[in-house]
Amino acid sequence: MFLLALTWAFVSKSLSGTYMNSMLTQIERQFDIPTSIVGFINGSFEIGNLLLIIFVSYFGTKLHRPIMIGIGCVVMGLGCFLISLPHFLMDRYEYETTISSSSNLSSNSFLCSGNRSQTLLPTHDPSECVKEIKSLMWIYVVVGNIIRGIGETPIMPLGILETGMIIGPLIGLMLGSFCAKLYVDTGSVNTDDLTITPADTRWVGAWWVGFLICAGVNILTSIPFFFFPKTLPKEGLEDNADVAKSDKEEKHQEKAKEEKHFLPFMKSLSCNPIYMLFILISVLQFNAFINSFTFMPKYLEQQYGKSTAEIVFLIGMKSHDFLSSTFPSHKDMISSLYNLPPICVGYLIGGLIMKKFKITVKKAAYIAFCLSLTEYLLSFFNFMMACDNFPVAGLTTSYEGIQQPLYEDHKVLVDCNTRCSCLNKTWDPVCGDNGLSYMSACLAGCEKSVGTGINMVFQNCSCIQSSGNASAVLGLCNKSPDCTIKLQYFLIVSVFGCFIYSLSAIPGYMVLLRCIKSEEKSLGIGLHAFCTRIFAGIPAPIYFGALIDRTCLHWGTLKCVVFNRRIYLGLPAALRGSSFIPGIVILILMRKVQLPGEIDFSETEHSEMKLTEKKGEHKNVHGSPEVENDKDLKTKL
Template structure:
């Protein structure tokens, strides 16, 4: 029986190419085919990780400003350090492009991002507990109440001398305290994040565009960028969660904290989310270590089924080899070829106009995103945590939808470069016109006695900063530099309970209520009182839903043209310059837009500050209250001015593209589409010379340039 089955097995397994051929290519080819999809998933997650970390850092800018007691311009410099990191390596990474092992370079970048996030956490463990600014109270001997208004003391009164001695001891050595410069750790961590993120965009996108079908390339890139926007959404949600938690959570009794998240002195647990960001970036690096240098061109794998077993083996080996046109160059060759390549790229007028457009767009977008939460907090009287949450759950999902629909529209209607340019221009101008309605979101300035209104409640046209002392509080020993606001029964905010002239109080912590406040003039009440915290502005709260609807509509229309605008760069340059073009575009956007924008936005916003806080060791800290009208005009005015320039550049771009590709656009598409069939035809004629894993023949450079 056993010997009789031997011939049967040979019959069941005849020689090639009968039944044994069918499972053979499936087993050997499947890993080669699936690696592009694996790369797409890995790249999408790396986009998620970098968006997750970047959005979280943006959402924590206000918390970092308050924790380290720095100005908005310094926060802008910290934010700009990310762009400095990009600048350090972007040109080299983007120029090398296919000359390096792109997946492994991306893996190294993700690890550097992870280290940068962990480095930014270090100050929290080196600094002491956060002591926010608050006024001391004098206990009344006759009761358990506290008096904010203490009688003025003589110049050499023993009590006053003791207070001065205490302050002198407190401030001694403060200028050399390590905590004064701890924000440098955050700056260096952000810089490393910029270094690590540099290779992800140019190398990842060019890798996909090299090995994906041309008709699928825009859709893949749009999908990756859209899925990457899930990262910013979750980053803002995590930022909202952490901003609502006290910075020293687990180390202090929260009942002893007298402020809430709406207070300008509140600092959330900014450091906690950075730990999560570091872990996400580390996980994003893992898949890229196992991906190859190159992949077969998508769509050519199906021809392997028609080849012989020897051809299948040769092609499988070829998938593991580097394509001949992507040989790794020596460093001397790279340096020698750099300037001619750059000259060739910048000699393209379409790409040059696109660069100027990128710079202006970067300036407007970076400035908008960096100070969006601060603007919402100051303008509409919402807490930073709520502002971050609403951006994460409303604005960013709409942005993801817009990016996805933009890529889908290109694929669905098969838009050529001219159609992409017109569509991007139309969406941007529509968003720009809608953006002008932001100026209708008017809101009253916070009424602060002695700053924006007089103590009698009369609004002031100008805001002097030295008239906090009035007849109602002249007998109190109030410190001009302090900020611990209270809201009086008359709806006016006072910088401290002392300046409200409050003589007594009841309750403790957040529930403390001040009574006998001589500066609170409320005719209908005999007992003038005030509570901790600044007063609410009802008119601003009512305008907030309108602002959110407008913000969401602008985001949707603007991002619809994001992917078409991005694809213009790919279609207007030579195929061998795609990776370099992405790098130069990103570099110019970073250095001329991402780096200066948060600094000059923050510097101009600082000019609208009405009341600066005071550091524990003396000196000005972060801003406590802004002139909201001036803040709005500066913030929105800068964005509108930059986008006005973008509108003109979009029009110029459409004109240039229409002239260049008016007659040759059809030939351009036909040339690319006929290259692949020519290879298919040659494959049917001479199967031995077919190279399925190689790139299709490229069009001549003159067609693009």
């Protein structure tokens, strides 16, 4: 029953974690905040986790474990509720548009007309790529995510169970896809009056609904833990009370010895070049992976022209979260659910190879390095799976449909719309029947409209040069079918990459365990996890988000339409590439030194043979009464 409850706790925690990452784009639009703030929100989970991890790890064995896990689930639920709170405290979301549902649409005041005088506002210089934060309500989201990180802390060190990590992300992404299709103010506004769809960059889904669901699930999950005893009864405990007492005293002495030698252990680890280089490699690779996975929905959405709901659904239909399965100590983060099957197969094959061929730690290091390098080189194919920018007249292309470089002197006012007295600051795109998008119906030279809401059609558009009736509809034009094919290739490359990388995971972890002394393992693994969180988990999303803010094409009210793939793909590639330099140094050092934990399988077999011979001698000399003691000895050995 305890394992069942713990599995459900893992489901609920990974559910809320995955849902949080899938809704980052919606939160960014809701609060109109820079991507760097979004990265800080994402990293705030790690901050909350680190605030309590040392306390829980140290006192967890002394306190009531089930109750601590139950309290953690409740705290996670409260954090999720706090994240959703701004929706009930803020005014309704208003997206930027030239069309007002409250205005008289028959007047066509938002269309091309030379009968009114309006001040034409210049377009913004892309170097002024800064968003003005209009509301501080996002602080609730940060605090809620910190609290969620605090609540998750007791679950990880007190119960390591990964089964729920498979189901939770799948449910979380399905929930995210559903909520992204609902309008943020659904129930309080008439959605028939909306002039945007879920595919529009101004659309904000009902992100708060999912957090309320996550809050309820986490709180309900906590209930069974308050009814479990502090310890579970063990079979034969009464008959072996003295043995149990002796084991307890031995563990206490070992723990006291570890505490006494904390500083010497720290000094020994810091002077271990292979261990320190391994930490450096982990920090560099974690920075690359965290950046890629945190902003993957944003990248796929803007690169391949898909809506948030479509992207989240596509990710959810495939498989599980990469880092949480590769590095169980790391937090939940969205990756691709299509990655889980190849990862599981990779782990299985990697483990079988290690056991079948009795790979030594030095050979394991070479295997891990070569496989990781192969996957790294394979990832460069993603640079070829890129789509062109949305064709927007006056921004990414000319009004004749000729593509032009970004950040050059864009001209949104031309002969066909100069007489229209358009506002060239507002982003309200329409798609012409010539396949070209325009910043607004007015800038497309449209003179009249038919219909209401998202079904509105604009006609007599002087800037649209086509063989049709020169009409336009709301929203950006779809990207070419080739772009969808490239997205499929991107996912296929990711699947193969995850399989190859998972093959290297077990040999790589073996190097970490064998490069430190046995008495230093606990501290060494903890320090490794601590460094990756401090130097990767927290800062990586923040600085990566800041770079995204500076590499987007902006105009008007500083709305971003293009996500620079060179940064998204290039920076992680540079970080991972630099990690191979300390990797090469480790391979060189391992050829010259004997690792503290290195024991060849041949030596192990020889020791087992000697132990068997001694066992036979011991049995002949002392007779049958010693058999049980000999079994105990063998068990301990």
